[in-house]
Amino acid sequence: MEIRLRLGRSGDPGITSYQLPAPAEAGLSGDWQGASVSTALQVLQRDVDPSLAYALSCRRGLCNVCAMRIDGDVRTACTTPMRDGILVEPARDSIQIRDMLVELSLVRKARVPSKEHPHAR
Amino acid sequence: MAGWDVIVIGSGAAGLAAARHARIQGAEVLVVNKGLVGRTGATITSGGGISVSGEALARLGFAGADPGDRVQDFFEDIVRSGYFLCDQTLVAAIAEGVEEDLADLISLGVKPKVSRRAPGHSSGRGVLVPGPELQKGMTAAALASGVKFREDFVSAELLQSDAGVSGIIGLDRRTGDVEAIEASAVVIATGGTTSNWALRTAPEELVGEGHAMALHGGAELIDMEMLQFLPCCAIAPEMWRGIQIPWILGPQSGVRAWLLNRYGERFLGRWDAQNMELATRDVVAAASAAEVLAGRGSPNGGVYLSWAHLPRDILDQMPGWSKSFSDDWRYQGFDVAPLIDRIRAGHAIEVAPAAHFSLGGIRADADGATAAAGLFACGEAAGGVHGGNRLSGNAGAQILVQGRRAGRAAARHARRVGSIRPEVNWRGARERIEAPLLRNDGVAPAELQRRLAAISEAALAPIRDAQRLTDALDEIRAIREDALPRLAARSHDRSHNRDWADALACNASVSVVEAALLGALARESSLGAHQRSDGVAASTLDHGLCRLVEGQTRHRSEPVQFPFLSQETR
Numbered sequence: 001m002e003i004r005l006r007l008g009r010s011g012d013p014g015i016t017s018y019q020l021p022a023p024a025e026a027g028l029s030g031d032w033q034g035a036s037v038s039t040a041l042q043v044l045q046r047d048v049d050p051s052l053a054y055a056l057s058c059r060r061g062l063c064n065v066c067a068m069r070i071d072g073d074v075r076t077a078c079t080t081p082m083r084d085g086i087l088v089e090p091a092r093d094s095i096q097i098r099d100m101l102v103e104l105s106l107v108r109k110a111r112v113p114s115k116e117h118p119h120a121r
Numbered sequence: 122m123a124g125w126d127v128i129v130i131g132s133g134a135a136g137l138a139a140a141r142h143a144r145i146q147g148a149e150v151l152v153v154n155k156g157l158v159g160r161t162g163a164t165i166t167s168g169g170g171i172s173v174s175g176e177a178l179a180r181l182g183f184a185g186a187d188p189g190d191r192v193q194d195f196f197e198d199i200v201r202s203g204y205f206l207c208d209q210t211l212v213a214a215i216a217e218g219v220e221e222d223l224a225d226l227i228s229l230g231v232k233p234k235v236s237r238r239a240p241g242h243s244s245g246r247g248v249l250v251p252g253p254e255l256q257k258g259m260t261a262a263a264l265a266s267g268v269k270f271r272e273d274f275v276s277a278e279l280l281q282s283d284a285g286v287s288g289i290i291g292l293d294r295r296t297g298d299v300e301a302i303e304a305s306a307v308v309i310a311t312g313g314t315t316s317n318w319a320l321r322t323a324p325e326e327l328v329g330e331g332h333a334m335a336l337h338g339g340a341e342l343i344d345m346e347m348l349q350f351l352p353c354c355a356i357a358p359e360m361w362r363g364i365q366i367p368w369i370l371g372p373q374s375g376v377r378a379w380l381l382n383r384y385g386e387r388f389l390g391r392w393d394a395q396n397m398e399l400a401t402r403d404v405v406a407a408a409s410a411a412e413v414l415a416g417r418g419s420p421n422g423g424v425y426l427s428w429a430h431l432p433r434d435i436l437d438q439m440p441g442w443s444k445s446f447s448d449d450w451r452y453q454g455f456d457v458a459p460l461i462d463r464i465r466a467g468h469a470i471e472v473a474p475a476a477h478f479s480l481g482g483i484r485a486d487a488d489g490a491t492a493a494a495g496l497f498a499c500g501e502a503a504g505g506v507h508g509g510n511r512l513s514g515n516a517g518a519q520i521l522v523q524g525r526r527a528g529r530a531a532a533r534h535a536r537r538v539g540s541i542r543p544e545v546n547w548r549g550a551r552e553r554i555e556a557p558l559l560r561n562d563g564v565a566p567a568e569l570q571r572r573l574a575a576i577s578e579a580a581l582a583p584i585r586d587a588q589r590l591t592d593a594l595d596e597i598r599a600i601r602e603d604a605l606p607r608l609a610a611r612s613h614d615r616s617h618n619r620d621w622a623d624a625l626a627c628n629a630s631v632s633v634v635e636a637a638l639l640g641a642l643a644r645e646s647s648l649g650a651h652q653r654s655d656g657v658a659a660s661t662l663d664h665g666l667c668r669l670v671e672g673q674t675r676h677r678s679e680p681v682q683f684p685f686l687s688q689e690t691r
Contacts, residue, residue: 029358029362029421030358030359031358034357034358034359035359035360036359039360045567050565050612050619050620051618053617053619055156055157056325057156057160058161058324058325059324059363060454060455061453061454062166062453063161063165063166064160065156078360078454079454079455079456097295098616098617101617105158105272106160106260110264110269110270111270112151112270112271114271114296114300
């Protein structure tokens with residue numbers, strides 16, 4: 001099972017292709033087609049690229065922290081099933097933080113930045 | 122300003138209620154959250170029930186409310202369904218207090234609907250606010266009150282002064298800085314510990330950092346062995362693991378699907394012949410787990426839920442019966458049409474009980490105060506409300522009431538203690554937090570997380586026994602000695618380093634799983650969510666309490682008090 005990622009690391013627009021481990025090796029119940037894109041990213045980070053950054057919380061398409069551009073459309077990765085050769089990109093380049101992480105804060109205006117915090121040491 | 126008055130850790134409904142009510146009291150409040158505020162946490166995944174007595178609903182003007190359903194009835198339902206293991210002062214605070222919070226919620230513009238069906242309650246009691254709507258309303262209200270936020274900040278330890286808790290120490294995942302943030306009072310609202318189980322309904326992040334911080338900060342944990350399982354959750358395919366769709370398409374909606382073992386037997390007949398699949402969730406969960414233990418389970422370690430005896434078109438009515446499903450079979454973010462097709466074609470669905478809600482947790486009083494000065498706890502992180510089993514909607518009431526009361530009490534505490542005393546533990550804490558990042562070689566955090574989940578899954582399943590619990594405890598203690606000190610992030614980037622955050626999660630997991638194992642070993646009889654296959658008859662009803670003594674987690678038993686409703690009236 002192949003997954004293709006556009007990570008945008010250091011401005012590189014290239015697409016990196018990864019071969020996912022066999023389902024049993026990855027600890028899946030069933031095959032890759034029954035797993036979500038989020039599970040694929042989880043397995044990639046654990047077994048292939050420890051520095052990979054992505055977000056995941058509710059695993060049921062409600063919280064939207066795992067929003068990504070998958071085969072051209074922005075969707076929640078946790079509810080999108082895998083397919084061979086799937087293309088995963090940041091939801092939007094202008095809000096990319098790192099890899100598939102994008103800025104989705106709902107409270108940005110009330111956030112205390114660490115560097116401005118009087119007690120940061 | 123010499124620091125914050127109040128820090129709240131966690132931003133589900135409990136945390137945001139605490140933050141807002143502390144702010145209304147005039148406190149300077151910082152909410153610290155591991156992920157994104159308003160998006161992460163369990164509130165958003167809640168079915169949305171908020172239990173309220175009928176008399177309170179009638180006073181609030183809800184049409185169709187039953188004014189004969191008194192606060193006292195609500196209180197008694199909670200205590201009875203919790204098998205009398207509840208802390209009755211906490212139950213009373215919630216049964217009486219939730220009217221105020223519901224009125225408050227309505228004043229914030231949230232529009233609750235009256236709930237027609239409330240399983241296990243003696244009356245059709247309570248209202249519904251879908252999780253995402255509740256989370257949205259609470260986030261907006263906290264923002265409007267002037268609360269400030271830190272996001273992507275993993276809290277790891279409490280900052281201590283010689284006079285008590287004086288703030289938190291943790292990792293800013295964005296910058297990669299380890300920071301101390303000072304405050305006169307800290308409220309823990311980090312939710313449950315269900316992420317320590319492999320099969321779970323809850324979101325990813327509920328590992329129990331708050332519990333571990335409280336334990337190490339001098340507070341006690343109560344009845345940590347009590348973990349509510351939701352029966353009939355999907356176990357395959359991978360994407361649907363822990364999703365409760367089969368439960369909702371079956372017993373939850375009154376559709377009389379049958380639970381079968383691999384021999385086709387309706388095994389619930391051995392547990393509750395009258396109610397069968399409509400028995401309470403603790404019974405259905407335990408019965409399902411027992412079949413698997415006896416070798417009568419399905420290939421993926423569950424049992425079968427079957428609709429085959431029902432009319433093939435019965436599920437066509439479901440979108441009309443349940444608002445959870447759209448006409449084109451969307452459920453939450455999922456397209457469940459393929460599952461419906463399988464059921465219509467006569468296939469049974471493999472299901473198993475999934476870790477759902479922490480009934481045990483940090484021991485706190487009705488104002489959220491813990492044994493540690495300046496430390497408060499509320500919501501699912503706080504234990505003792507539900508005893509051995511929780512009725513639907515009661516968590517919704519708990520998070521609102523406890524959030525409000527803990528927030529107010531923390532603000533009062535901050536006013537009383539005034540300025541912050543100098544800390545005494547910052548350097549050691551920073552070294553402990555940075556160690557997994559700086560270590561070059563050792564145990565990969567994700568590997569240890571898998572091991573920990575396997576331990577919980579095996580030893581802390583709905584049915585337990587002394588042998589497996591003892592083995593698990595030995596393994597956990599070996600992990601504490603050998604693996605935790607060798608945790609090493611495989612990437613050394615400071616910013617958004619998942620291995621580093623996973624390593625901090627492992628530290629917390631080991632503390633909470635150990636406490637749960639100690640509690641489960643000490644409770645030698647079966648009670649609600651805690652079933653022992655080697656159980657003995659209980660002579661007394663005790664709480665199990667864990668605290669740290671000279672760096673070791675110690676368990677003790679304490680008789681349950683019955684200040685309002687005695688056990689004899691059961």
